[in-house]
Amino acid sequence: MLYRVEGIVIRSMDYGESNKIVTLLTKTNGKAGVLIRGAKKVKSRHSSLAQPFTYGEYQYFRGTGLGTLNHGEIIESHHDLRMHLDLSAYASYAAELTDRTLQEEEPSVFYFEQLKACLTAFSEGKDPQIVMHVYEMRVLDLSGYAPELEECVSCGNRVGPFKLSAHAGGVLCGRCGGRDPSAAAISESAHKLLRLFRRLDMRRLGAITVKPETKTELKRHMRALMDAQLGLHLKSRNFLDQLDKFV
Known part of the structure; x- marks a missing residue:
C-alpha cells in the first residue's frame, strides 16, 4: 500500500552498508x-x-513490515538543531521521549503538532529548558498522567501553601503533606509556572523569562514527575543532564 504523509524523524539508524531505517512521527x-x-x-x-528532526513529506510503500521510501520532500530540515550541541541534546530528548511514549499506529495529530511546535521553538531561540518542560507536560497529559496542580490531590483543598508529590501526581496541602514524606516544597513562582505549563499548547508558546533559581527548581520538580509517572530511562536525558553540568 502506498502512503503519503507529513512526518518528523524521531529516530534514525544505520542498516547495512548504505541504508538507514527511520522512525517517523506522522501527522495522520x-x-x-x-x-x-x-x-x-x-x-x-x-x-x-x-x-x-527533519520535517517533511514522505511517500512510501508498506506491506506487513517496514515501509520503503519512494519519494520525499523536506519542509523544514532543522539543520540548526543538529549543529548546536545543546539544541541537539534537547531535541534528541524530545524525540526519544515521543518515541518511547507513543504506541505504534496510535492516532497522533495533536502529538505531531506539539512536537513540531517544540522543535520550532528550539530553532527560534526560545529558552530550551522551558520549552522542554512545557513539552514534558504535554507528554504527561497525552499519556494520561497530567499532574493535579490546582487543588490538593488528597482532600481537594485549593488553599496553599502546597507541596508537590510526584508519586501522588500533584500537590498536597498543608494538612495532607505528611501523607507523602517525599513530597517537595514548591515555591509560589514555580507552582504558578507549572500550572501555566499544564494548560499551555506548544503552538501558543511565547517567550517566557524565568529566574535561574526558579529554573533549577522547575527542573527538579519535572524530573520527579516524569520519573514517578512514566518511569523511563532515556539515554538522551542522561546526556542532557551531563551536558548541563558543564554549561
Whole structure:
C-alpha cells in the first residue's frame, strides 16, 4: 500500500552498508518505520530525509513490515538543531521521549503538532529548558498522567501553601503533606509556572523569562514527575543532564 504523509524523524539508524531505517512521527498514521535506501551515501538525494528532526513529506510503500521510501520532500530540515550541541541534546530528548511514549499506529495529530511546535521553538531561540518542560507536560497529559496542580490531590483543598508529590501526581496541602514524606516544597513562582505549563499548547508558546533559581527548581520538580509517572530511562536525558553540568 502506498502512503503519503507529513512526518518528523524521531529516530534514525544505520542498516547495512548504505541504508538507514527511520522512525517517523506522522501527522495522520502514528509512528511509522521506513527504510530509506542509499541514505548513507554522500550524494544520495534521500540522505537529508533520514536526518534526525527533519520535517517533511514522505511517500512510501508498506506491506506487513517496514515501509520503503519512494519519494520525499523536506519542509523544514532543522539543520540548526543538529549543529548546536545543546539544541541537539534537547531535541534528541524530545524525540526519544515521543518515541518511547507513543504506541505504534496510535492516532497522533495533536502529538505531531506539539512536537513540531517544540522543535520550532528550539530553532527560534526560545529558552530550551522551558520549552522542554512545557513539552514534558504535554507528554504527561497525552499519556494520561497530567499532574493535579490546582487543588490538593488528597482532600481537594485549593488553599496553599502546597507541596508537590510526584508519586501522588500533584500537590498536597498543608494538612495532607505528611501523607507523602517525599513530597517537595514548591515555591509560589514555580507552582504558578507549572500550572501555566499544564494548560499551555506548544503552538501558543511565547517567550517566557524565568529566574535561574526558579529554573533549577522547575527542573527538579519535572524530573520527579516524569520519573514517578512514566518511569523511563532515556539515554538522551542522561546526556542532557551531563551536558548541563558543564554549561
